[in-house]
Amino acid sequence: MATLQKSFILRKAEPKDAEAIGKVRVAAWRAAYREFMPANFLGALDPADNLSDLKNRLSNQNVDFTVSVAEERDDVVAFSIVGKPRYETDAETLELWAVNVLPECWRTGIGSGLVERAINYSSRAGFKSTELWCIKGNTPAQEAYKKLGFVESGQERSTSKLAGIVLHELHYVKTL
Numbered sequence: 001m002a003t004l005q006k007s008f009i010l011r012k013a014e015p016k017d018a019e020a021i022g023k024v025r026v027a028a029w030r031a032a033y034r035e036f037m038p039a040n041f042l043g044a045l046d047p048a049d050n051l052s053d054l055k056n057r058l059s060n061q062n063v064d065f066t067v068s069v070a071e072e073r074d075d076v077v078a079f080s081i082v083g084k085p086r087y088e089t090d091a092e093t094l095e096l097w098a099v100n101v102l103p104e105c106w107r108t109g110i111g112s113g114l115v116e117r118a119i120n121y122s123s124r125a126g127f128k129s130t131e132l133w134c135i136k137g138n139t140p141a142q143e144a145y146k147k148l149g150f151v152e153s154g155q156e157r158s159t160s161k162l163a164g165i166v167l168h169e170l171h172y173v174k175t176l
Contacts, residue, residue, distance in 0.1 A: 008110055010117050013067035013079060015055040020076035022047035028100035036135050037163040063125055068117050070110045077102045080114035082121055085131065092128040115148050123176040130176065136168040150174045
């Protein structure tokens with residue numbers, strides 16, 4: 001376990017964290033993505049969606065799917081997921097799938113701590129780079145990733161899988 005500030009602890013997620021992870025995801029998405037996703041989509045997000053699958057995955061974490069959480073006074077306030085890339089890329093790459101932080105904990109260093117933990121995990125596991133996709137126009141996230149050493153690769157993609165509308169994403173790489 002790593003300590004971040006006085007009251008925040010970073011650790012590997014456990015099955016008991018699944019419900020809290022669901023709540024963090026919904027709160028973070030509703031706050032961070034309101035400019036990018038329809039209000040009815042964000043309003044319909046349910047923290048209980050896919051809990052049994054998440055609990056199972058948290059019980060069987062490996063290099064393909066690893067979740068870390070940040071706790072404040074025994075409450076999960078943020079999480080990150082790193083794992084096998086969900087797109088074609090170099091075999092020596094892990095993808096930072098997600099970093100979600102409760103809005104009231106933004107700009108406290110928690111998100112950066114989780115990203116650094118994911119980078120360190122990737123490096124210790126023998127990977128040569130960590131990559132991620134960020135919604136184009138999500139300036140706070142883009143700036144945070146750049147401060148942590150990620151570089152925009154020039155690749156872009158558009159998808160409508162998540163919210164039913166086209167989202168444009170930028171690709172970032174950090175060489176380890």
